[in-house]
Amino acid sequence: MSNGRNTRRLPVLLSIVVALMLSIVPLPAAVEAFRPDWVALTLIYWAMTLPRSYSVGTAWVVGIVVDVAHGTLLGQHALALCFVIYVTVKFHLQLRVFPLSQMTATVFALLALHQFLLFWINGVAGLHTEAVTYWGPVVSGTLIWPLLSMLFAGIRYRVRSDA
């Protein structure tokens, strides 16, 4: 059993690590504002499909790592991701049976919620940035979601047929 569990865990953990790396890859300034929030997207997918294994706890730990990697306030991304994943897990049964278009719309709402929380925490802490820069990742993340979910579904299928 534990063997099967490990082979199932590895791809998920790898996808989270790759998402973290993508979130710190340098981009030209023009594209920078539209960098999708890879970490949030990855966590939303796994929380939706495997909510018992990857839920708020995972989101919190990953959030703390993101906070350190980005030098934001410790707990900022942790709180935002935790909340988004809580909502995702709460509605994961509905989300799973949604057609792709509806699911993408929900992901848009989740990403917007995530960015809003980050924005709000920055505002409360007195760190000011232009509000416009927060909306780029929401738009790009929504556009990339269909592709990403297909990719992850492929990974899951392959892993399960191997195990």
Place this chain on the structure above:
Amino acid sequence: MAAVKSDNQHRAPNAPALGLRFLLLAGLSITLLVIDNRENYLDGIRKAIGASVHPLRVVVDAPISTWRWIVETSTSRNDLQLENSRLKAERLLTQARLQKYAALEAENTRLRALLEATPHGSERIRVSEIMSVSANPFRHVVVVDKGSRDGVFDGQAMVDASGVVGQVIDVGLLSSQGILISDPDHALPVEVNRNGLRTIAVGSGDFARLELPFLPNNADIAEGDLLVTSGLGGAFPAGYPVAVVESVTRDPKEPFASVTATPAAALNQVREVMLIWPGEPEGNADDGDSEAADSGTGGNAGPAAAESTDE
């Protein structure tokens, strides 16, 4: 659903309910946020997690630095010779200028002694590279490849060849984060080089612009004035160029003039920055390997003149 069923087996039988776990973690995050915003008790934790993030940064940085290495190694001999002769000419010029500065520095120290003012201390400088890793997307932050292991400290000044770049805000073990002077949350005390008028230069969020919001309408400042660090804030040593005044708009209705300046350093394209240890003797034995600045002085001018002089 097979996935759900097999997934059920992975969970501890009496794990607390989702809502409870979420509330606990959210409470924990808010506590961390409040503590991190007010105090710096959490630096230890940050450093520990930061050390585990370091490999990720190295991996992300690797392809870009490899590409740069390939470009460097495949440069043609002709190009290298051209560059070499250009650099030699440049070095000759700088050395000539430095000789003059050495004399001026000696004179300055003598005059200050006559005035019974404290002489300007010397400082140690070390070159460090900016890693090709973007940090906080909402702020102007860079990651440099030196950390507490190399003696980097919080608030340390970063400069490049043409002016002040920023200061260190978060020291990790092997890498640190620095905030650029163009970040909207960054302000540094400057003075006008021409007449010693002191003010504060605030970042604008734009790499090519600083704002000087606290100058009254009748202040003696004009386009083209050089702003240098005044050293009053304590973070930056005095006398480094910061920016050149770009525009001065005086509106009689407003109490303050609106003044903008262009940073002297090319903030969005620097590759190397110099970290400054003020008050330390130059050329310490412990940093011989990366003391790049004094490698070409030929020993005639002495390290004091070769690396850095205060004014």
